[in-house]
Amino acid sequence: MLPRILVIDDLFGRDVTRGRNTARENLCAHFHLRDVTGDAACTASEQVVLNPQAEAVFHRGQLPIAARVGDSIENDLSGTLAAVMWRNNQRSEMRPPEAPPWAMVLVDLCFYTGAVTEESDNKTSGMPPGSPGDDDPESYFGLTLLDAIHGVQPDLPILILSSKPRDEVSLEFAKKGALGFIPRNDPKGHETLREALWIHGLLSDPSGEIVGSSLRLLLALRDARRASRTLGHLLIRGERGTGKELLARYVNRMSAQEGAANKRPFVPVNSAAFAQNLFASELFGIRPKTASGVDGKTGLIERANGGDLFMDEIVDMPAETQAAMLRVLQEGQILPVGAREPEQINVRFLSATNADVENINGGFRPDLLDRLRMGGTLSLPPLRERSTDIPQLVEEIVREAEARQKAALHRSVTVEAIALLQSYEWPGNIRELRSVLIAAVSRFPGVEHLVPSHLEFNRPKDTAELSNPSWTSKQRKNERIRLDESDDILALIKLIERVDFESTNVPQWANKLHSLNLSWQRLLARYLAAAIAVTKRRTASVPQGEIQIHPAVKLITGNQQITATKAADLVKKILKPLKGELEGDLLEAFTIAERLRPRSAVRNDREHDQPRGA
Amino acid sequence: MTTLELTCDNWFCERNELNHNWLGSVFFLEVSALRSRCIGETSGAGCISESISSTLNTWHARKDRVAALINTCVTCATPALAFNHPPLSRCEADILEWLPDLIHRRWLIKHEILDLTLVAEQSLRVADEAAEGLDLLIQSHDSCNARLASAIDSFLAALTELSKAIGRLPKRTMFA
Numbered sequence: 186m187l188p189r190i191l192v193i194d195d196l197f198g199r200d201v202t203r204g205r206n207t208a209r210e211n212l213c214a215h216f217h218l219r220d221v222t223g224d225a226a227c228t229a230s231e232q233v234v235l236n237p238q239a240e241a242v243f244h245r246g247q248l249p250i251a252a253r254v255g256d257s258i259e260n261d262l263s264g265t266l267a268a269v270m271w272r273n274n275q276r277s278e279m280r281p282p283e284a285p286p287w288a289m290v291l292v293d294l295c296f297y298t299g300a301v302t303e304e305s306d307n308k309t310s311g312m313p314p315g316s317p318g319d320d321d322p323e324s325y326f327g328l329t330l331l332d333a334i335h336g337v338q339p340d341l342p343i344l345i346l347s348s349k350p351r352d353e354v355s356l357e358f359a360k361k362g363a364l365g366f367i368p369r370n371d372p373k374g375h376e377t378l379r380e381a382l383w384i385h386g387l388l389s390d391p392s393g394e395i396v397g398s399s400l401r402l403l404l405a406l407r408d409a410r411r412a413s414r415t416l417g418h419l420l421i422r423g424e425r426g427t428g429k430e431l432l433a434r435y436v437n438r439m440s441a442q443e444g445a446a447n448k449r450p451f452v453p454v455n456s457a458a459f460a461q462n463l464f465a466s467e468l469f470g471i472r473p474k475t476a477s478g479v480d481g482k483t484g485l486i487e488r489a490n491g492g493d494l495f496m497d498e499i500v501d502m503p504a505e506t507q508a509a510m511l512r513v514l515q516e517g518q519i520l521p522v523g524a525r526e527p528e529q530i531n532v533r534f535l536s537a538t539n540a541d542v543e544n545i546n547g548g549f550r551p552d553l554l555d556r557l558r559m560g561g562t563l564s565l566p567p568l569r570e571r572s573t574d575i576p577q578l579v580e581e582i583v584r585e586a587e588a589r590q591k592a593a594l595h596r597s598v599t600v601e602a603i604a605l606l607q608s609y610e611w612p613g614n615i616r617e618l619r620s621v622l623i624a625a626v627s628r629f630p631g632v633e634h635l636v637p638s639h640l641e642f643n644r645p646k647d648t649a650e651l652s653n654p655s656w657t658s659k660q661r662k663n664e665r666i667r668l669d670e671s672d673d674i675l676a677l678i679k680l681i682e683r684v685d686f687e688s689t690n691v692p693q694w695a696n697k698l699h700s701l702n703l704s705w706q707r708l709l710a711r712y713l714a715a716a717i718a719v720t721k722r723r724t725a726s727v728p729q730g731e732i733q734i735h736p737a738v739k740l741i742t743g744n745q746q747i748t749a750t751k752a753a754d755l756v757k758k759i760l761k762p763l764k765g766e767l768e769g770d771l772l773e774a775f776t777i778a779e780r781l782r783p784r785s786a787v788r789n790d791r792e793h794d795q796p797r798g799a
Numbered sequence: 800m801t802t803l804e805l806t807c808d809n810w811f812c813e814r815n816e817l818n819h820n821w822l823g824s825v826f827f828l829e830v831s832a833l834r835s836r837c838i839g840e841t842s843g844a845g846c847i848s849e850s851i852s853s854t855l856n857t858w859h860a861r862k863d864r865v866a867a868l869i870n871t872c873v874t875c876a877t878p879a880l881a882f883n884h885p886p887l888s889r890c891e892a893d894i895l896e897w898l899p900d901l902i903h904r905r906w907l908i909k910h911e912i913l914d915l916t917l918v919a920e921q922s923l924r925v926a927d928e929a930a931e932g933l934d935l936l937i938q939s940h941d942s943c944n945a946r947l948a949s950a951i952d953s954f955l956a957a958l959t960e961l962s963k964a965i966g967r968l969p970k971r972t973m974f975a
Binding site: 196207208210211212214215217231232233234235236295309320348349350353368369370372374 | 956
């Protein structure tokens with residue numbers, strides 16, 4: 186799958202009401218991008234980039250996106266932020282299901298505003314001539330955007346793509362969090378972009394060996410790619426079952442791609458596996474002796490020469506091996522058994538541990554540890570912190586399990602089963618998930634659908650709550666009172682309406698208007714959240730479901746004729762007072778509503794709160 | 800992205816318009832896209848030679864404006880012009896007799912303006928020659944994509960140098 190980048194640029198991002206956006210097409214050709222914006226300009230394109238290195242979604246950063254003569258072009262900070270957030274929210278449930286975060290965002294510096302004139306439109310369709318200040322480096326809208334995006338998405342790689350002089354803004358863009366500057370007319374445009382993607386991009390593992398596209402995982406892969414360049418020894422940390430060896434193999438592959446055409450050797454060893462008296466011959470090898478008839482043996486380190494030796498669970502390494510390894514790392518030499526002279530080696534050591542190696546009982550040599558992490562430390566997130574990867578992992582593991590069985594059925598995993606798996610903490614991480622799924626496929630060879638009852642693991646006690654895991658986990662955390670089917674919402678309404686404020690209790694309730702108002706808004710927001718949860722569109726490919734605010738509003742208002750724009754207004758009205766504390770579905774719902782109605786005033790009327798005929 | 804008539808009042812705007820809005824943002828990418836088609840990186844509708852001709856027509860239509868920009872740099876970008884407007888125009892008459900000229904000469908020397916304009920003129924000439932070379936190939940109905948790509952490469956390299964050369968010309972009125 187190609188990485189997907191977001192390009193925020195007035196010229197390339199504008200849509201066209203007639204003809205083509207040839208500037209965008211030419212940019213795509215120069216940087217080897219496939220336009221997947223899906224707007225009219227994208228559809229009208231007559232050009233096909235045959236070997237694209239990335240997909241690009243173009244965003245104008247202004248409104249209207251498709252402008253005509255007489256339209257006034259204004260910069261659109263909130264809409265642009267919403268476009269960024271749509272794919273890249275760190276809170277996993279915010280993103281469209283199964284959509285990886287933006288691999289990178291490219292931002293232009295200068296955005297021209299003002300009314301589109303006949304003359305400016307004739308020259309470049311939909312572009313205004315510009316207003317005073319647009320061209321001033323002190324007030325570039327691109328820098329404002331950069332600041333805002335970096336503020337809400339500090340992990341998102343952002344680079345400047347501009348024809349403006351780099352030196353005018355180099356300090357500002359660095360301060361505001363951009364990672365680089367790509368001139369539009371860079372003669373080696375596609376190579377520059379490829380390099381930037383490699384170093385900074387949030388990219389999935391192209392080999393597919395490491396499955397997942399969550400932000401946490403992609404950040405770990407990026408760290409690994411960067412570290413692979415140094416060829417310094419690396420320490421990989423992560424809980425058991427997180428895939429530390431796979432990450433080590435990824436580092437190895439990335440280094441090979443960087444270095445030369447030849448693959449680098451990769452030799453995995455279990456640090457605990459060496460008996461104390463055999464480690465020297467296993468690690469360093471044996472030189473043959475004709476006189477004594479001793480056969481030679483190539484040691485593991487020698488086998489890894491020119492490449493990487495992966496040492497798993499280094500805390501289990503015997504003390505004697507630690508001492509020998511320290512000498513190897515210090516001197517870059519090994520002395521095979523039976524050899525007279527030490528031999529030079531060129532090996533990078535990739536060590537892994539799931540232990541608190543600095544404070545381990547019995548001790549691990551700190552001097553050895555320092556050398557083993559000379560090139561840096563990589564951390565793999567536990568599965569519970571990348572639960573959005575679970576659907577992809579499930580698909581991969583179930584197919585793998587089916588392949589092991591003759592005439593195995595092609596199974597689907599139900600939405601409920603995925604939700605159940607995502608609700609579990611997975612102390613054994615991916616290894617544990619794999620065991621559960623392989624066992625389920627094996628024990629139920631004749632079923633086409635894996636349902637929760639097929640999955641045997643230490644599941645949470647109240648599985649009835651798992652119809653919407655993100656919602657219920659918040660409930661548990663905050664110990665909220667649930668209104669279930671035995672409770673009548675009318676009773677709640679009556680209760681609220683019966684509340685009175687006695688004048689004898691002034692000290693307690695005085696000065697509480699703001700808090701009371703917020704509590705009321707939060708209650709409404711939870712009501713809306715419940716409606717959003719039950720009206721999500723769930724499909725096999727999108728098991729978490731897609732938020733649909735229109736049906737949710739229809740449900741809570743009872744107004745089946747309410748328009749989508751009025752529904753968006755109502756969502757904004759409910760959620761706007763809570764803007765700073767929104768998360769999950771509600772934040773996404775608010776973002777959607779903002780996008781639908783970027784400038785609508787949230788009116789204080791009640792017309793759309795009322796069902797028709799009520 | 801307006802079409803400007805070049806005057807001393809808008810010389811810096813014209814520089815920005817030509818170098819960034821047109822040459823850097825649009826025209827370079829247009830030529831680069833032609834190269835991509837020639838070497839098979841992209842496919843597109845229409846005849847490649849017609850697309851090249853159209854692009855060269857754009858070049859011929861714009862190069863005179865670029866030449867005018869370069870040629871008027873010394874007269875239109877000089878800080879001496881600031882003495883035509885308040886507050887510097889309020890200087891005493893005897894000062895106005897010598898100070899603007901001094902400021903102008905100092906500006907020419909300190910920022911090596913004459914050298915920069917010479918380099919820009921030379922870059923424009925090289926770019927125009929590269930465009931002519933490409934034009935000749937098209938006129939001779941040479942459909943060899945490798946030769947076309949090579950000629951476009953030369954044009955792109957010349958455009959890059961031209962953009963750099965214009966980029967070195969003053970961005971704003973410089974007194975210091």
